[in-house]
Amino acid sequence: MKKLIDRIGDVLAEGFEQAGYDRAYGKVTISNRPDLCEYQCNGAMAGAKIYRKAPIMIAGDVVEKIRDQECFEEVTAVNPGFINLKLDREYVAEYLRQMALSDKMGLEESGDPKKIVIDYGGPNVAKPLHVGHLRSAIIGESIKRIARKMGHEVLGDIHLGDWGYQMGLIITELKARKPELPYFQEDYEGEYPEEASFTISELEEIYPTASLKAKEDEAYREEALHATYLLQNGHRGYTAVWNHIMHVSVTDLKKNYANLNVEFDLWKGESDAQADIPDMIERLKAEGYAHMDEGALVIDVQEETDTKEVPPCMIQKSDGASLYGTTDLATMVQRMRDYYPDQIIYVVDKRQELHFVQVFRSAKKTGIVPSETELTFLGFGTMNGKDGKPFKTREGGVMRLENLIAEIEEEMLKKIMENRTVEEQEAKQTAKTVGLAAIKYGDLSNQASKDYVFDVDRFTSFEGNTGPYILYTIVRIKSILNKYQAEGGVPEEAVIQAASGDSEKALMLEVLKYNEVMETAYAELAPHKICAYVYDLANAFNRFYHETKILAEEDTEKKQGYIALLLLTRRVLESCIDVLGFEAPERM
Ligand code: ARG
Secondary structure: OOOHHHHHHHHHHHHHHHOOOOHHHOOEEEOOOOOOOOEEEOHHHHHHHHHOOOHHHHHHHHHHHHOOOOOEEEEEEEOOOEEEEEEOHHHHHHHHHHHHHOOOOOOOOOOOOOEEEEEOOOOEOOOOOEHHHHHHHHHHHHHHHHHHHOOOEEEEEOOEEOOOHHHHHHHHHHHHHOOOOHHHOOOOOOOOOOOOOOOHHHHHHHHHHHHHHHHHOHHHHHHHHHHHHHHHOOOHHHHHHHHHHHHHHHHHHHHHHHHOOOOOOEOOEHHHHHHHHHHHHHHHHHOOOEEEEOOEEEEOOOOOOOOOOOOOEEEEOOOOOOOHHHHHHHHHHHHHHHOOOOEEEEEEEHHHHHHHHHHHHHHHHOOOOOOOOEEEEEEEOOEEOOOOOEOEOOOOOEOEHHHHHHHHHHHHHHHHHHHOOOOHHHHHHHHHHHHHHHHHHHHHOOOOOOOEEOOHHHHOOOOOOOHHHHHHHHHHHHHHHHHHHHOOOOOOOOOOOOOOOHHHHHHHHHHOOHHHHHHHHHHOOOHHHHHHHHHHHHHHHHHHHHHOOOOOOOOHHHHHHHHHHHHHHHHHHHHHHHHHOOOOOOOO
8 A cells, every 4th residue: 555645745746736836845744743733745945945936835835736635634834834734534544444454554565575684693602692692683583574574585594603712612621521522532433422411501501611711721722722623624523512512502592582582594604604615715816806914815895985994804814714704705605605685684783893894895896795785784782781881690790691581571570460460370471471572672662773771670661662561552452352342342444434533533643654664664674663653653542542432432333433443553563563573462
């Protein structure tokens, strides 16, 4: 369905043209004076210079031409030259009825679907997930869902950090603890055990222990580096250990991400890119893209228009080892070969921006990624504690994701038990659902690139701009609809009536923005715009609810109209929270 704002825009454009002006001036925006009008057009002001006429006269001419259009209830030219618009109630109701009948609620899918790879999550295998990985998962998941809703074909790739020094550290520590295991016998030629000799909790203890030892003990560090080198060069025993680590970790990661309602299509990692590195480096050397600089192999990426120095992208160290950038470039080789995407979006901490500038430029310059494929860096800010510093535990350590989630759930449970009288079992389940909404909404309601303060009290509140408030509103609608059905009513979607009151109309005007908001959120990769919208929508609904006797309405047609509006409001809210990555419980 054509967006309502565009439909009105067409009417205005027509009006300008009929009055003898350029139709391009007929641009309509949402009113910034909601007390005066609903939409407005400022084109007369822009045209005044060209036509050497007072803007109010131009506005007046246009108003003459459009005042009788069925879409308007009121059209006025006001000083110095605004055109103020109020929409006709029946016109609005008809738009909503069409929305209710369309299966995507008026959303127009892209006629030319793109294939998009989203690189998000990015946890490092065998290291515990911490809050830094939370943002990537939450934002990336939302971007993926928004793009899908717009009809694009999206592949979410977790891009595991599974090939680095941490693997060498773990191997070294395991070897120190159990040197008798066959992985560490150089002359061993038999089969290795199928099962790992450690559990995830052991692994989570082994990594920090090894990491600390390596910092204090130079010989240990050397050994870990050497183990990393051997692993990366195909050492048989270490590869077997690596497979165990991967298996144990990935099983655990899958559980963690499932709890977050985050789902990846691809579980690839840095290790999957390694096979493409040798050929890639050969080609870059042969074609003159890469050259030696102080012993390292680099690609120059400085551009003339740069105001700051952009250092070259290093792809091989003097000892032959590859680097973070090498892996990212080789991953692009693999992605282009396997999926040939139109766009790759990276959802990564914004402190890695320079790295991606270097990698993107290298990829384009060398033809690893063709010019028509768009590379997008979506950098996010830091999640801080109330003290304004990166979020820590009460003891000052790095907060583990599981603990953070548990803390929110506990707080939610407390609030739910205080408020209501549901069984503890149900309350626990609800606390999980609402807690996740609290975390995700708290994150997504901020523009991704900004730092934000993780505030458990505020995020779990049922009032204000929070996830629980949005869910509470949805649950309220569900409960009215349930009561209506319990009374024998049969809710119907497409019988929305022209608004009889102001709060009802205000609610309708919010509901009908759905397609526009979703489109903008996709175009700008901005889930926070969805949050801002659901908050406005929830407020509009609650105002309507407080001012209207819905179930006690005696006029049947009117009552059915209310119910139909509730159904559509609920559908829009649910579709929005779905792209934010959470859902509403039945009761709370
Ligand atoms: N594993 C990395 C980290 O924890 C994030 C990976 C981001 N994606 C990428 N293609 N480099 O910092």
